[in-house]
Amino acid sequence: MLNFPPWKIAAILGVCLLGLIMSVPNLFSRETVESWPGFLPRQQINLGLDLQGGSHLLLEVDSAAVVRDRLESLVDEVRAALRGDGQTIGYRNLGVQGEQVVFDLRDAADRDRVSTALAALNTDLTQRQFDIEIGDNGRVTVGMTDSARQQRISQAVDQSLEIVRRRIDEVGTREPTIQRQGADRILVQVPGERDPNSIKRLLGQTAALSFHLLDMNTSVADAQRGALPPGSELMAAYNPQPGQPAEYVVRKRVEVAGENLVDAQPTFQQNEAVVNFRFDSIGARRFGDVTQQNVNQALAIVLDNKVISAPRINEPILGGSGVISGSFTVESANELAVLLRAGALPAPLTVVEERSVGPDLGADSIAAGEVASVVGFVLVAVFMFVYYGPRFGGAACVALVVNLVLILGVLSLLGATLTLPGIAGIVLTIGMAVDSNVLIFERIRDEVQSGKTPLAALDSGFREAMRTIVDANLTTLIAALILFYFGTGPIRGFAVTTGVGVVTTMFTAVTFTRMLLAVWYRRTRPAALPV
Amino acid sequence: MAFRFIPDTTSIPFMKTRLPCLAASVVMGVLSILLVAFNGLNFGIEFQGGTLIEVRTEQPPDLGEMRSSLSGLGLGEVALQEFGGPNDILIRVGHQEGGEVEQQAAVERVRESLSGSYGGVEFRRVEVIGPKVSGELLQDGLYAVLFSLIAVSIYIWLRFEWQFGVGAVAALLHDVLLTLGLFSLLQLQFDLSTLAAILTIVGYSLNDTVVIFDRVRENLRRYRAKSLSDVLDLSVNQTLARTIVTGLTTFLSLSALFIFGPEVIRGFTFAMLWGVIIGTYSTIFISSPVLLYLNVRPEAAPADKDKGAGAVPAKANAKGA
Numbered sequence: 057m058l059n060f061p062p063w064k065i066a067a068i069l070g071v072c073l074l075g076l077i078m079s080v081p082n083l084f085s086r087e088t089v090e091s092w093p094g095f096l097p098r099q100q101i102n103l104g105l106d107l108q109g110g111s112h113l114l115l116e117v118d119s120a121a122v123v124r125d126r127l128e129s130l131v132d133e134v135r136a137a138l139r140g141d142g143q144t145i146g147y148r149n150l151g152v153q154g155e156q157v158v159f160d161l162r163d164a165a166d167r168d169r170v171s172t173a174l175a176a177l178n179t180d181l182t183q184r185q186f187d188i189e190i191g192d193n194g195r196v197t198v199g200m201t202d203s204a205r206q207q208r209i210s211q212a213v214d215q216s217l218e219i220v221r222r223r224i225d226e227v228g229t230r231e232p233t234i235q236r237q238g239a240d241r242i243l244v245q246v247p248g249e250r251d252p253n254s255i256k257r258l259l260g261q262t263a264a265l266s267f268h269l270l271d272m273n274t275s276v277a278d279a280q281r282g283a284l285p286p287g288s289e290l291m292a293a294y295n296p297q298p299g300q301p302a303e304y305v306v307r308k309r310v311e312v313a314g315e316n317l318v319d320a321q322p323t324f325q326q327n328e329a330v331v332n333f334r335f336d337s338i339g340a341r342r343f344g345d346v347t348q349q350n351v352n353q354a355l356a357i358v359l360d361n362k363v364i365s366a367p368r369i370n371e372p373i374l375g376g377s378g379v380i381s382g383s384f385t386v387e388s389a390n391e392l393a394v395l396l397r398a399g400a401l402p403a404p405l406t407v408v409e410e411r412s413v414g415p416d417l418g419a420d421s422i423a424a425g426e427v428a429s430v431v432g433f434v435l436v437a438v439f440m441f442v443y444y445g446p447r448f449g450g451a452a453c454v455a456l457v458v459n460l461v462l463i464l465g466v467l468s469l470l471g472a473t474l475t476l477p478g479i480a481g482i483v484l485t486i487g488m489a490v491d492s493n494v495l496i497f498e499r500i501r502d503e504v505q506s507g508k509t510p511l512a513a514l515d516s517g518f519r520e521a522m523r524t525i526v527d528a529n530l531t532t533l534i535a536a537l538i539l540f541y542f543g544t545g546p547i548r549g550f551a552v553t554t555g556v557g558v559v560t561t562m563f564t565a566v567t568f569t570r571m572l573l574a575v576w577y578r579r580t581r582p583a584a585l586p587v
Numbered sequence: 588m589a590f591r592f593i594p595d596t597t598s599i600p601f602m603k604t605r606l607p608c609l610a611a612s613v614v615m616g617v618l619s620i621l622l623v624a625f626n627g628l629n630f631g632i633e634f635q636g637g638t639l640i641e642v643r644t645e646q647p648p649d650l651g652e653m654r655s656s657l658s659g660l661g662l663g664e665v666a667l668q669e670f671g672g673p674n675d676i677l678i679r680v681g682h683q684e685g686g687e688v689e690q691q692a693a694v695e696r697v698r699e700s701l702s703g704s705y706g707g708v709e710f711r712r713v714e715v716i717g718p719k720v721s722g723e724l725l726q727d728g729l730y731a732v733l734f735s736l737i738a739v740s741i742y743i744w745l746r747f748e749w750q751f752g753v754g755a756v757a758a759l760l761h762d763v764l765l766t767l768g769l770f771s772l773l774q775l776q777f778d779l780s781t782l783a784a785i786l787t788i789v790g791y792s793l794n795d796t797v798v799i800f801d802r803v804r805e806n807l808r809r810y811r812a813k814s815l816s817d818v819l820d821l822s823v824n825q826t827l828a829r830t831i832v833t834g835l836t837t838f839l840s841l842s843a844l845f846i847f848g849p850e851v852i853r854g855f856t857f858a859m860l861w862g863v864i865i866g867t868y869s870t871i872f873i874s875s876p877v878l879l880y881l882n883v884r885p886e887a888a889p890a891d892k893d894k895g896a897g898a899v900p901a902k903a904n905a906k907g908a
Contacts, residue, residue: 412712414712
């Protein structure tokens with residue numbers, strides 16, 4: 057057991073050296089490492105947001121809104137289906153009720169015709185989209201199937217993910233993480249962000265842009281009293297300014313929609329920050345038509361159901377581009393341009409979890425973690441040295457150093473993220489790593505006391521302790537794995553360093569220390585073990 | 588040359604003290620349950636939703652003044668606490684009625700209020716946990732503790748006899764209960780990292796338990812003539828030096844983390860320091876006596892026929908005496 061042929065020693069030292077090489081890049085700045093020649097290792101340990109500062113936002117797609125939107129468009133589809141083929145089926149009270157589209161048949165005898173007409177809604181051949189029920193009293197309900205709902209929500213999340221990515225990329229943040237999480241959530245992590253509010257503002261808007269005509273026949277005062285014509289509605293101003301109306305009466309009909317936009321840029325016009333936009337060919341034609349037919353009317357520019365501005369149409373705008381003005385600052389004009397370029401979200405996003413850490417706090421945490429690690433290490437090393445003497449205690453100390461180097465090396469190799477609890481995991485490992493050495497040393501002492509020769513004591517001490525070490529460490533590893541599986545963010549970081557620590561500990565305590573002591577024994581051949 | 592302050596051979600009759608110790612533990616366990624039931628746990632925002640803001644001001648602020656101005660915002664209970672230095676303040680705002688949007692609005696109001704009254708205030712940390720997420724975090728956390736308890740007991744059961752599994756689980760439940768009790772008693776903040784600390788305590792305590800159990804199993808095979816109580820005492824005594832040394836080194840490094848480490852994880856470290864103490868205690872005074880009550884005697888019948896095993900006890904008798 058104490059037989060270490062040179063190739064084995066070389067292999068063990070090789071592993072240690074590899075760990076050392078892998079951990080070296082962490083001593084240098086990222087920029088320095090980037091400039092190294094290709095054959096050198098460049099993998100560094102990623103610092104978690106709690107250490108480098110940054111924002112972690114968990115966003116949820118409003119799936120109720122997604123379903124509501126779908127149902128509202130389903131109303132139109134049902135209406136079209138009932139009027140299809142020139143033979144209109146009589147109905148009344150068509151609308152959304154709860155999660156279904158509901159209407160009543162005027163003539164119960166139309167039941168068969170209705171079911172044929174509505175069957176056409178199920179165009180998807182692979183799965184049924186709608187459940188259609190016709191009650192005895194002539195009440196018809198059309199609901200989405202569970203799979204159709206889920207598919208719809210899933211599509212909305214994918215689409216939102218894409219829009220979120222574009223918006224964040226537009227502002228040029230470095231190395232953001234944007235991931236889908238679960239059924240309806242999106243995780244956004246932005247390292248080094250000092251102002252999480254700007255990110256929240258950017259993601260907190262659906263940014264659905266549309267152009268409507270202003271209802272010039274109804275005054276705001278009338279509308280506030282509730283005297284609204286069916287095709288009009290009262291809308292608040294997007295960015296209410298003193299001296300300008302806080303509400304507008306807007307025609308519901310969308311003349312041109314934001315999806316026809318191809319570009320938006322912030323610019324200056326008459327010393328005022330404005331957003332310049334450009335339409336695609338369809339949008340340009342529609343915009344041309346609308347402005348041509350409604351000269352001297354006002355065109356409301358609406359973002360998320362709020363009126364940004366309602367300029368008067370002085371002349372037809374045929375070039376397919378225009379300007380949105382509305383008391384913008386340079387910053388807000390830029391933000392609007394970003395939102396318009398990136399496109400509208402299919403449904404609103406809400407922040408369900410936010411964790412933002414300032415870069416200064418992160419730096420303070422790293423410094424405190426480093427001090428704690430060094431102090432912890434020194435305390436444990438001194439204790440081992442005093443308690444087990446220079447030979448065995450010294451071997452344990454060397455093993456501890458190797459262990460730390462290996463942990464750093466493995467973390468770099470895995471590209472793992474080091475978090476604040478991760479540092480705690482390393483400090484805990486420092487304390488517990490010597491456990492395996494203690495088990496071995498105590499065992500060796502037992503064997504010595506029972507009258508064994510030094511060689512036999514060393515040999516069986518390692519062998520007997522091995523089983524216990526495996527049992528003890530495996531249980532810790534199980535706990536770490538479960539922590540990793542169930543944990544989120546920082547807690548995972550703790551699980552990672554603890555888990556890696558357990559594995560490196562088994563290597564250093566069992567293999568590395570054994571090699572050290574074997575080499576020492578072969579050289580000195582002591583008559584008694586100084587343990 | 589080595590400086591050994593733990594005697595080489597101890598023969599402390601641990602099993603004799605099992606009754607008072609078990610009784611004390613049962614009492615403390617029941618007290619913990621009552622404490623948690625009636626005093627409750629001081630859940631952090633991760634588990635009950637809400638907002639946490641850490642700020643650093645240029646001048647040490649008047650806490651009373653800051654408290655009254657923040658309380659005037661109509662956000663319900665606002666708790667202020669010095670956090671590290673006198674310029675660092677931790678502000679906790681309770682969960683707001685309504686949904687996720689209301690939580691965000693609350694942060695905005697605190698931000699505006701503080702930026703208005705304290706020039707150069709630095710927002711070092713902002714955490715907002717919505718009501719939905721906090722419920723999920725608590726649920727996932729409880730599952731994690733539950734599953735890890737199940738997983739490790741299965742491991743022990745597979746590696747040892749079932750009695751060992753019961754002994755280990757008894758010790759683990761003891762550790763978890765008493766940690767919850769301490770957190771309830773001192774009203775320390777209970778959050779995700781506390782839960783992680785509990786899982787670590789479970790791992791550590793189990794580590795300890797497994798070491799002693801390994802020795803018990805070995806000694807049961809060696810000393811067939813000895814009574815179970817003697818074998819257990821012998822095993823605990825034989826591993827005592829290791830138990831103390833490991834406990835000490837772990838305690839040392841965690842103390843360094845507690846004293847010099849970042850303020851943010853102080854609660855986490857505190858829970859682990861407590862766990863090292865309670866875990867060591869439960870290993871010696873809970874898990875081993877349980878073996879006695881369950882009358883563990885592994886492989887008794889088949890090993891009796893195996894005469895070849897006779898050589899093993901002879902070798903170790905000197906130590907066992």
